[in-house]
Amino acid sequence: MTGARIDHAVSSGTFSLDGQTFDVDNNIWVIGDDSECIVIDAPHSVDDIMAVVGDRAVRAIVCTHAHDDHVRVAPDLRERVGAPILLHPDDRPVWELTHPGTAWDADLADGQVLEVAxxxxxxxxxxxxxxxxxxxxxxxxxxxxxxxxxxxxxPGATGRSFSDRPTIEASIRARLFALPDDTVVHTGHGDDTTIGAEAEALGR
Structure with missing residues (x-):
């Protein structure tokens, strides 16, 4: 049995890209046990994230992608908890829109395995x-x-810079729909779903 659990909260702020700004609510996801955890994404407010983390040691801040509503407070969170920021290097041009001249700490790679708790x-x-x-x-x-x-x-939105609809659909079908149907999908915004429900709706 794993000792890890999933903790969750919602943080409110804005998302800006291509000259437009929108109000948006982001999910905060934290995986860990009572002593250590990783934080997935860093939206809007360090204090909102720390309310979920508590006094646990943060081992990493893992960014699912570099849109500003997911990484805006990542450097500030890094400073607060002393944990590295992890991001896939293909998102460098997106990251630099929000944090020019500031780097993340380590690259994520397909197939990489992280461990916590x-x-x-x-x-x-x-x-x-x-x-x-x-x-x-x-x-x-x-x-x-x-x-x-x-x-x-x-699928997530693909109507803005650096995005592509055929690419996201191919990614979902090849990588996500290969997971067990009962896998719970914890999203960046909004409610959970399952792989099976989305595969049925989109078509494998």
Whole structure:
């Protein structure tokens, strides 16, 4: 049995790209046990994230992609908790829109395995919403964290810079729909879903 659990909160702020800004609510996801954890994405507010983390040691800040509503406070969170920021290098041009002249700490790679609280987290490169978008699959918890790649209701948006609809659909079909149907999908925004429900709706 794994000792890891999933903790969750919602943080409110804005998303800006291509000269437009929107109000948006982002999910905060934290995986760990009572002593250590990783934080998935860093939206809007360090204090909102720390309310979920508590006094645990943060081992990493893992970014599903580099849109500003997912990484805006990543450097500030890094400073607060002393943990490295992890991002797929294909998202460099997106990251630099928000944090020019500031680097993340380590690259994510497809197939990489992260570990926290004795639990393995598999990195799946799923480009389309952004070139360096990744999903994080945690078999022991029956869950996948999809960022903005897959939502309850279908693929993430692809109408803006650095995104592509055929690419995101190919990523979802090849990487996510290969997971067990009962895998719970924890999204970057909105409600959970399952792989089976989205595969039925989109078609494998």
């Amino acid at each position: 004795g639990t393995r987290i598999q990195v799946l490169h799923t480009p389309g919403h952004a070139p360096g978008a990744v999903c994080l699959y945690v078999p022991e918890l029956g869950a996948v964290f999809t960022g903005d790649t897959l939502f309850n209701g279908g």
